[in-house]
Amino acid sequence: MPSPLRGQLDEEGRLVEQYVQDAFHDFLKSSLAHAKAERLLDVEVLSGAEGDLMITGPALSLYFAALRSTTDPPSVPLPHMGNSSPRHHLSLDNCPTVFIPFLRLWSDCVPAIQGLAPEHKHDLARVICGLPPLSQPVLPTLNRLAADLRSISIEISQRRSFQDRYASDLQAAIDVGARADPGTVRVKASFVPPPAYTPPDSDTAPAFSGKASLGPPSRSRSRPRSPHVLPPSANAPPRSPATPPTPTIATTTSPAIELIRETLYAALADVFASTPSLLTLLKSDPPRAYFGAVALAVLAVSSSAITPDGAVVGVRGIPLTLSKCPAPLRPLMRELGAIGREAALIEEEDTMEAIRLAQEGSEVPVPRLERAQLLLERGAGHDVRGDGGRRSEEGRAVAFANRVNALALSMTRLPEFRERQDDVFKVLSGIGLSS
Structure with missing residues (x-):
């Protein structure tokens, strides 16, 4: 029986970049849709072409991944990529070499994010999206965590493989819950890669x-x-x-x-x-x-x-x-x-x-x-x-x-x-x- 990992691991036992990229974009679509449902991002923002949007989306995905991490040391739970595909956790042991510095920085953030009170977790998501926190006084750690996640996001957003697929990720989030009436004009994402x-x-x-x-x-x-x-x-x-x-x-x-x-x-x-x-x-x-x-x-x-x-x-x-x-x-x-x-x-x-x-x-x-x-x-x-x-x-x-x-x-x-x-x-x- 062929191994379910065939095509997903390289000769060094690390997940191949393409697999990680596919999983990330799948996770990104659900994260953007969740952010829209939580009113962190609205359709107008998702359909706009502002440069900061290219940073906000991946940073939100990293935030949600931190909330869902259940391992020690932290790892990223990757979504299923097909019925026959096993669920993987992206860790320092199997991370593609090019992504290791980003994963290490993300791992450093996970305990602090998971240790936040519920209201501060929501405030962190708001800060990532450029919105003011609701709780007062503002917890200074939120700015540091948001800055770290956004710094990783900037690195991701520079990759051409990400830029070429981001418009479809935004469109998928826009379409979630959209009305399907024949007379309704479909809102389209206007993001264009640099x-x-x-x-x-x-x-x-x-x-x-x-x-x-x-x-x-x-x-x-x-x-x-x-x-x-x-x-x-x-x-x-x-x-x-x-x-x-x-x-x-x-x-x-x-x-x-x-x-x-x-x-x-x-x-x-x-x-x-x-x-x-x-x-x-x-x-x-x-x-x-x-x-x-x-x-x-x-x-x-x-x-x-x-x-x-x-x-x-x-x-x-x-x-x-x-x-x-x-x-x-x-x-x-x-x-x-x-x-x-x-x-x-x-x-x-x-x-x-x-x-x-x-x-x-x-x-x-x-x-x-x-x-x-x-x-x-x-x-x-x-x-x-x-x-x-x-x-x-x-x-x-x-x-x-x-x-x-x-x-x-x-x-x-x-x-x-x-x-x-x-x-x-x-x-x-x-x-x-x-x-």
């Missing part, structure tokens, strides 16, 4: 290895410096004189979206130059390297190129004011400025805390802003709390990294980014070869 990154030819992909630890970017609010510069780590190799010039086509008459795009792409050159690990990743996992680099570029630009009145000083010193920005792009502009202000506040708090601890003779932990940068570079599950880092009850470093990642997701979904994406990365890949 443009895919096509990696450059393998012969031009960099084969540069190394490890960087980014320091907090310096800022000047009165005189924004060029966003081309992200201060490199002390351990990062210096830029070679042969480094290709920063690719840009922006002029004084370029549309706003082109100025924003080219400003971010200009910052990418220095992000890659100061973060060798991204150059390595660019060869093995181009989409993840691309997203991590864009997120770090977003942080660099927001920290160095925003004026006090909210204008962006872009490539060639061209300023873009909020009033000159088209209405659809203004939320992105506002968020870019807000991230810069929060980064400045976090850096100031880190400095004051470091001074206080030094005066007390206590060990100074890794600053929150540096931890956030490491999360942007390495992804969820690669925190530094086990290496002298700190873990606040509110999870502010993770929440801040999530905010930057969410803006990066929104920007990379814009079609205009796809227009220059391939050309820019073909040029940037030369950094690794010439350094």
